[in-house]
Amino acid sequence: MSIKIEQLSFYYGQGTPFETKALVDITMEIKRGDFVGIIGQTGSGKSTLIQHFNGLILPEAGTVYIDGTNIKDKKVKLKLIRQKVGLVFQYPEYQLFEETVFKDVAYGPINLALDELEVERRVKYALELVGFDYSSVKDKSPFDLSGGQKRRVAIAGVLAMKPDYLVLDEPTAGLDPSGRNKLLNTIKKLHENNITIILVSHSMEDIARLADYIYVMYQGRIHMQGTPHEIYKDSEELKRIGLGVPQVVDIMKALKARGMNVDTDKLTIEGATEEILRVLRSKKDA
Amino acid sequence: MLKNLTIGQHYPVESKIHDLDPRVKIMVTLIFIVSLFLINKFQAYLLVFVFLGLVIKMSHVPLKMVIRGLKPILIIIGITFVINLFMTPGEVLYQIGPLDITREGIRQAGFMALRLVLLIMGTSMLTLTTSPILLTDGIESLLNPYKRIGLPAHELAMMMTIALRFIPTLMEETEKIMKAQKARGADFESGNIVRRAKSLVPLLVPLFVSAFRRADELAMAMEARCYRGGEHRTRMRALLMVRGDYLALLITFIYVGAIVGSRLIQI
Secondary structure: OEEEEEEEEEEEOOOOOOOEEEEEEEEEEEEOOOEEEEEEOOOOOHHHHHHHHOOOOOOOEEEEEEOOEEOOOOOOOHHHHHHHEEEEOOOHHHHOOOOOHHHHHHHHHHHOOOOHHHHHHHHHHHHHHOOOOHHHHOOOOHHHOOHHHHHHHHHHHHHOOOOOEEEEEOOOOOOOHHHHHHHHHHHHHHHHOOOEEEEEEOOHHHHHHHOOEEEEEEOOEEEEEEOHHHHHHOHHHHHHOOOOOOHHHHHHHHHHHOOOOOOOOOOOHHHHHHHHHHHHHHHHHO | OOOOOOOOOOOOOOOHHHHOOHHHHHHHHHHHHHHHHHOOOHHHHHHHHHHHHHHHHHHOOOHHHHHHOOHHHHHHHHHHHHHHHHHOOOOEEEEEOOEEEEHHHHHHHHHHHHHHHHHHHHHHHHHHHOOHHHHHHHHHHHHHHHHHHOOOHHHHHHHHHHHHHHHHHHHHHHHHHHHHHHHOOOOOOOOOHHHHHHOOHHHHHHHHHHHHHHHHHHHHHHHHOOOOOOOOOOOOOOOOOOHHHHHHHHHHHHHHHHHHHHHHOOO
């Protein structure tokens, strides 16, 4: 059970002088239960890649298997693939259109031709999963909500289809720090609810905090892959291709360079704080 | 699907035609349209072919691009052709059921179709060789004299500029929203006409919302830069007629003269 991609390539404007390579020979496998991060600069091919995950773009060269089914197969119902792999685009709040939050979240389940009772159950499930009180929010107009709330409603709209995999494209873009924290915690909770998460971002901080495995995209190729620790070890290379490392990693490396004997593997602020305190304490004791 | 829209598409290359004053090009295009309706015999189309061919040749726009502009109106041309073919009374040549094809019908149908094709090709030469900004500048300048009778020339031109500027943005937006709704199981392609129309609601509502949001933001940004409408506004590129422009007008007048002349000659 996985999203499996084999030698996927994609060109925009093939056969014209404006031909550009968007994806070159991508091979990857995302297993059920994983929390995967995909990082890359704008234009590195991230968005094109994730649109292959649910068949919004069908592969031209290479194959995409969702739980073993080749999505290019003529018999495959794309609607079912799209139910299985939920895709939340950047700024998803711009897709809201209904009069009430309930109706908007119900749009997906209704498209799946579920009965009324099941639709209601799913809307409740999805709205609660993203941290809303169902009865107080369901009759509000989505256009009256705050930016962060709108975004969570839009994510609920995808979750209501009960996807096994959830792909989120820059979910925290444009949110204030508290909205961002809230949303990242929600995503963490979704993962604990057995939803496989694929988080696309160019923010190292978000990905370092949550993902177990990271793919780094550069000029349409998978440039690096590995656990966050493995990836951040090579901070020079990340900087070269226009990405950074989390500030914490930078600070720890700078401390080490100045002669403080800290472990530079800490990726979160909490972990780094503890590590610095540990070193300071041991110095005092010595 | 919306990308192959040639009417209103600018083809930026260097040429004598591109360099002409937009006012001249607009006037020439208007005169060209009128000339098409002055024609009353097939032979006169030869003049149009020569004139239009010369313009296309000089503009360095590939003929393929010009012809591509015909695609969206092929149906209209087809309908016009068929209606004229069957509805013109005269000497009957063939009969298909209750419908008659007459000698006059064939002539009329060919005449009308040719007129439409040349009309579209001629007008798309204007938009292919003139950037939208210059085009609206030209329109504004041509409409200026009518300001005295209360025509808001500047405002009209500004509205047109803004509308043109936002066409690609809104198309991109449409595509984005379409994909987002498809990810939620939307189906824009199948079902009967009522279902399909209904399926557009999730597309149109967000599109309108974002169009209004963008309009608001743009108005704010313009006001922040002290935009107050057309009064006393100077331009970065003042339109100026040069020798080539007068020459182009002269050639056009000769061409129209020839067309008018062709009406008088009996062949």
